[in-house]
Amino acid sequence: MSKQAGAFVAAALLLAGCGDSDVKEVHDWMDQVKQQTRPAVKPLAEPKDFLPYAYGAKETVDPFSPNKLLNQLAKAAETSQDPNKPDLQRPREQLEGYPLDTMKMVGTMQKGSVTYALLQIDRAVYQVRAGQRIGQNFGIVTRVGDDAINIREVVQDAAGEWVERMAKLELQSKENRK
CATH class of the missing domain: 2.30.30.830 (SH3 type barrels.)
Known part of the structure; x- marks a missing residue:
């Protein structure tokens, strides 16, 4: 039974080593893409000047009167x-x-x-x-x-x-x- 247990442990270690390398490769690729990619944000347009409108409602007759x-x-x-x-x-x-x-x-x-x-x-x-x-x-x-x-x-x-x-x-x- 000890030979089977040893073989089982060895197989588990081999599988664990294989599985971790795929995840590490993905993380490395993601880090590389992040470093190479630069976001391109267009600058905002300048705001237009606001010209206030003087509404002379007090001098006129209310159209809904x-x-x-x-x-x-x-x-x-x-x-x-x-x-x-x-x-x-x-x-x-x-x-x-x-x-x-x-x-x-x-x-x-x-x-x-x-x-x-x-x-x-x-x-x-x-x-x-x-x-x-x-x-x-x-x-x-x-x-x-x-x-x-x-x-x-x-x-x-x-x-x-x-x-x-x-x-x-x-x-x-x-x-x-x-």
Whole structure:
């Protein structure tokens, strides 16, 4: 058994000597390449001179100002020959001070041949007939029925043109009045 052990040890030493030489050769080659290789780095370009720009925003009108847009729309509305343009100089009626969404139709009543709608605004009740002005958008009541009021409103679109739109106030049931 000692001969086999000796042969085994001798074979292991021979193999260890062979294996180490390959690693040493690789390390030597890597060291040689490192010494011969010189990195080529291009120099950085000189920075450009910075010229500050003086922005005079305080002296100019803000292009995104809603007031600027409103002023332009008002100027365009004054000179417009639009047939839908409302009379802005006429005195306003009482119900033109309230938006339509605050009004509730709670009933109708007949006086002679004229049908009136009963509108509740807050805790007050008002009588409205066809032809009467109503709402904040230059509305005119076009028809009073038993179940609804038809209203023609005139509003400005995004381009400043006056356009008509129809609105309706429907009779509120007892459950919806609360």
